[in-house]
Amino acid sequence: MTYLLALDQGTSSSRSIVFDPSGRTVAMAQKELTQIYPQPGWVEHDALEIWRIQLATAREALAKAGITAAQVTAVGITNQRETTVVWSRLTGQPIHHAIVWQDRRAEPTCVELRARGLADTIRDKTGLLVDAYFSGTKLKWILDQVPGARAQAASGELAFGTIDSWLIWQLTEGRVHVTDVSNASRTMLFNVHTNLWDEDLLAALDIPASLMPTVQPSASLFGEVAPALLGHAIPIGGVAGDQQSALFGQACFKAGMVKNTYGTGCFMLMHTGHNFQTSENGLITTSAAQTTAKPEFALEGSVFVGGAVVQWLRDGLHAIQGSGEVQSLAQSVPDSGGVIVVPAFTGLGAPYWKPDARGSITGLTRGSTLAHIARAALESIAFQSAALLQAMSRDAVRAGGAQVSELRVDGGACVNDLLMQFQADLLGIPVVRPAVTETTALGAAYLAGLTTGVYGSTSELTDLWKAERRFLPTLAPARARELMDRWEHAVQQTTL
Numbered sequence: 001m002t003y004l005l006a007l008d009q010g011t012s013s014s015r016s017i018v019f020d021p022s023g024r025t026v027a028m029a030q031k032e033l034t035q036i037y038p039q040p041g042w043v044e045h046d047a048l049e050i051w052r053i054q055l056a057t058a059r060e061a062l063a064k065a066g067i068t069a070a071q072v073t074a075v076g077i078t079n080q081r082e083t084t085v086v087w088s089r090l091t092g093q094p095i096h097h098a099i100v101w102q103d104r105r106a107e108p109t110c111v112e113l114r115a116r117g118l119a120d121t122i123r124d125k126t127g128l129l130v131d132a133y134f135s136g137t138k139l140k141w142i143l144d145q146v147p148g149a150r151a152q153a154a155s156g157e158l159a160f161g162t163i164d165s166w167l168i169w170q171l172t173e174g175r176v177h178v179t180d181v182s183n184a185s186r187t188m189l190f191n192v193h194t195n196l197w198d199e200d201l202l203a204a205l206d207i208p209a210s211l212m213p214t215v216q217p218s219a220s221l222f223g224e225v226a227p228a229l230l231g232h233a234i235p236i237g238g239v240a241g242d243q244q245s246a247l248f249g250q251a252c253f254k255a256g257m258v259k260n261t262y263g264t265g266c267f268m269l270m271h272t273g274h275n276f277q278t279s280e281n282g283l284i285t286t287s288a289a290q291t292t293a294k295p296e297f298a299l300e301g302s303v304f305v306g307g308a309v310v311q312w313l314r315d316g317l318h319a320i321q322g323s324g325e326v327q328s329l330a331q332s333v334p335d336s337g338g339v340i341v342v343p344a345f346t347g348l349g350a351p352y353w354k355p356d357a358r359g360s361i362t363g364l365t366r367g368s369t370l371a372h373i374a375r376a377a378l379e380s381i382a383f384q385s386a387a388l389l390q391a392m393s394r395d396a397v398r399a400g401g402a403q404v405s406e407l408r409v410d411g412g413a414c415v416n417d418l419l420m421q422f423q424a425d426l427l428g429i430p431v432v433r434p435a436v437t438e439t440t441a442l443g444a445a446y447l448a449g450l451t452t453g454v455y456g457s458t459s460e461l462t463d464l465w466k467a468e469r470r471f472l473p474t475l476a477p478a479r480a481r482e483l484m485d486r487w488e489h490a491v492q493q494t495t496l
């Protein structure tokens with residue numbers, strides 16, 4: 001039997017998973033990553049630690065699986081996106097901590113870009129809104145702020161990469177400097193129509209092209225893991241940003257197919273095929289994982305506080321001891337009793353875009369209990385996701401497509417049956433949980449398997465995808481609309 005090894009480098013941890021060719025998880029290893037908060041609004045990671053723990057988990061996963069690297073056909077890589085690393089090609093040392101996607105320090109550059117009237121150009125070329133979230137302005141910050149960086153860059157010494165590039169550089173012992181289209185599309189420097197770095201955008205941010213990695217389709221040969229690292233050379237055959245990788249792992253290959261990942265936040269992506277479709281509802285357009293050189297796209301929206309609201313119930317309100325207890329507490333009452341929690345702890349993302357909104361609990365009566373609040377908190381994850389999906393559906397219909405007909409789900413909070421049922425009830429469409437919910441890592445393994453001939457085509461992957469449970473809507477549409485209206489009303493109040 002041969003295997004596929006997925007390296008999944010996330011914001012809070014690094015994981016490595018060994019899959020068999022049927023997509024079954026054989027072994028998994030995980031290590032937490034240190035979060036560095038140098039000042040309010042700033043978030044950093046130590047890129048060397050990222051590499052160290054990623055390698056350690058890869059070794060551990062192989063050992064747990066009881067296999068050697070020689071039995072691994074290919075490695076796939078998936079990663080937290082936008083997080084920015086700059087390192088010296090000579091020493092292999094980063095010149096600064098990695099600046100994490102959540103970091104807001106580059107906002108002044110974004111204000112400047114908007115003032116220079118570049119927002120429309122950026123939107124047209126990259127599909128993105130001008131925001132400090134994306135890598136380009138973080139990269140400019142490093143070049144401007146690290147002493148000597150501009151001179152090093154001018155002499156061609158420096159390399160930029162998102163986490164995938166950084167890991168590949170390390171895995172190939174400094175031989176290969178590459179990325180894939182889905183990661184490149186998160187930099188605000190990449191033309192998603194031509195699949196090339198955009199000279200005008202590089203110039204606008206004063207970034208020398210010599211820093212940039214070569215961009216390849218997500219399923220292609222990126223290099224070979226150096227034999228000394230895992231005991232045998234292994235081709236790196238797949239790379240994708242974690243959300244696009246999850247879309248791929250969910251076998252959402254066709255226009256109109258949607259997945260939502262319920263993690264700390266929620267990330268919803270809808271494949272739009274080869275169409276560069278823009279949103280009128282505050283969503284961004286991004287490159288989907290691509291198996292050929294021909295561009296493929298997705299619409300994306302995110303909920304800032306998803307599963308995090310359950311962490312707040314645990315750590316803030318002490319309503320529960322562990323996240324798993326939220327379901328039984330919420331189920332101890334028949335409904336939220338009219339209570340609505342809007343967890344706008346850090347503002348609200350798409351489709352609302354209310355950065356100044358703050359959280360609220362409304363509808364309290366003398367009879368309200370902690371159980372009602374827990375139920376309302378859980379429901380808030382579904383309300384926010386429903387608003388996002390409805391926005392996406394409107395965009396799809398405007399572009400001549402069909403309404404979304406089913407939602408595929410994954411991520412840590414999708415284990416919650418009550419939440420999934422409420423999601424289906426609000427949306428009026430089936431919510432489908434797959435048998436393998438490690439879809440992010442699975443997507444990277446699938447990409448690597450396609451490149452190395454383990455799979456012949458994506459239709460084989462469509463056949464491998466299996467539902468574990470379908471949650472069918474049970475609520476009358478009029479009642480669902482009424483609930484959504486009450487939610488929207490509560491959202492309006494968060495900025496009053």
Ligand SMILES: Nc1ncnc2c1ncn2[C@@H]1O[C@H](COP(=O)(O)OP(=O)(O)O)[C@@H](O)[C@H]1O
Nearest residue numbers: 012263264307308310311323324411412413416
């Ligand atoms: N049974 C549950 N019900 C609801 N939320 C849960 C449950 N178990 C875990 N979660 C939430 O899922 C999130 C973790 O999911 P995960 O996919 O590991 O997130 P991330 O990748 O963002 O770290 C946490 O915010 C946690 O509160």
Ligand SMILES: O=P(O)(O)OC[C@H](O)CO
Nearest residue numbers: 010011080081101242243
């Ligand atoms: O590491 P995650 O799962 O929180 O995902 C981070 C996203 O890729 C950020 O865009």
